[in-house]
Amino acid sequence: MISYNPKEWFSFIFNFHRGDTFRKLLGAMIGIGLYSGGVAYLELEYWKLSSGSHVKNITIMHSMLGFVISLLLVFRTNTAYDRWWEGRKIWGSLVNNSRNLALKMAVMLDDKDDKDFFKKMIPAYASVLNLHLKREAISHELFDTNEISKDHYKHKPNQIAKTMMQKINKLYLEKKISGDQLIVLNSEIQSFTEICGACERIKNTPIPYSYSAFIKKFIFMYVLTLPFGYVFQLGYYVIPVVVFIFYVLASLELIAEEIEDPFGNDPNDLPTQKIAENIKKNVEELIY
Template identity: 75%
Template structure:
C-alpha cells in the first residue's frame, strides 16, 4: 500500500507511480488517438461533411448517455471501495482480537510452569495472521511454521484452519489440565472463534468478484461510447477532437481500472492492503503481552 501525504496536491498531479492508470492505458490511448484522427480526417478532408449533416446530432446521444455512464461508474467504484474497506475492517478486527486473546492469556497464565504455554501462544497467534495473509494471496505456505514444530501433514490444504485448530486444542488442553476454569474457557472461546469468522469474511470478499455480466457491460459501454465521440464532436472541435476524446477515455477507463484493483484488497497491487505490515504489528504486540 502506498504511503503518501494527502495534502500535497502537486505531488499527485505530476507524479506517476508504478501502478498509475496512465501507464497501463498508454497503448489504448494511442490507439484511440489514431482512431479519432482518422475519423476527423475523413469527415473534414475526405467526406467534407456540412454542418447540416445529421451526424452532427450524435452529440445528443452522448449527452443523454453521459448521465447513465456516470451512474454506472459511481456504483462500480463505490462497490469496489466497500470491498476494500470491509477487508480493512476485518484485519483491524484481527489485530484487536489477537491483542485481546493475548491479554487474557497473559492474565490467566500467571504461574512459572505456564511459560511453555505462553510461548506457544506467543508464536501461534501471530502465525495465524501471517498464514492468513499468505492464504489470501494464494501463496505457498510452509508446513514448518517455526523451527521446532510441524503443524500438519502435507495434504492439509487450509492452513488458517490448521492454526486455529492448534490454538483451540491448546486452550482445551489447559482446561482439561485444570489451568483454566470453565468460565475462563468461555471467555477465551469468543476470541478464538473470531479468528475463523474473520478468515471466512476475507475469503468471501476474495472469492466473490463483481458479476461478469455487469463488469463486461461497463467495459463495452465505455468502449462504444468513446468510439462514437469523434463523429459528432469533429464539427465543433475539428482536429482538437483527438486529445479531447483521448482524455475522456482516460478518465472513464481509469475509474474502471481503479475499481478492478481495489475490489480484491488482499493482493500485491500498489493500492492493496498492507497485510505484511499488519501481521508484523500483531506479532510485536503479542510478544510484548506474553513475555
C-alpha cells in the first residue's frame, strides 16, 4: 500500500508512481488520440462536412448518456471501495483478536513451553493467512515448530487453527486450564476462522462479469463516438479533449478493478504483510 501525505498537492499532480493510472493507460491514450485525429481529418479535410451536418447532433446522445455513465462509475467505485474497506476492518479484527488471545495465554499459562507455542502460532496464523489470500507458496519452515504436520494441506490457515485448538484441548485435559477458560479460548480460535472465511468471501466473489464487461464496453463506445460530434466545435482540439475524457473514465474503472480485491500485491492493496508483522511484534511483547 502506498503511504502518502494528503496535504502535499504538488506531489500528487506532478509525480507518477507505479500505481498511477496514467502509466497504465498511456498506450491506450495515444491510440485514442490518433483515432480522434483521424476522425477530425476525415470530417474536416476529406469529407468536408459543414456545421449543418446531422453528424453534429450526435452530441445530444453524449449529453443524455453522460449522466448514465457517471451513475454507473460512481456505483462501481463505491462498490469496490466498500470491499476494500471491509477487508481493512476484517484485518483490524484479526489484530485485536490476536492481541486478546495473546493476553489470555500470557495470563492463563505458567509453563514456558506452552507460552512459546502460542507465541509462535498466533502470529503465524496472520502470516499464513496473508500468503493464503495472495495464493503464494507457504513453506513449512515458516512455522518454526514441529507441532505442524509437513503434509501438504490445501488450507494452511485451517491447519494452524486446528493445531491451536488441539493444544488448548490438551491443556484442558492436563488440567492446566479450567473448563471456563476452555470456553473463552474456544471463542477466540473460532473468531480466527470467521475472519479467514470473511476474507475468502471477498477474494473469491468478484464483481459479476456481465456488469464489469458492460461498463468497459459502455466507456469504449462512448469515447469512440465523441470525436464525430465535437469536431465541429473544437476542430483538431478534439484530440486532447477526447484523450482527457478517456483518461478520466478509464482511470475510474481501473481504480475500481484494483481495489475490489484488496488482498493482492497491487500498489493500493491492503498492507497485509505489514499488519502480520505488527501482530508478531505485539504477541512477542505480550507473551514472554
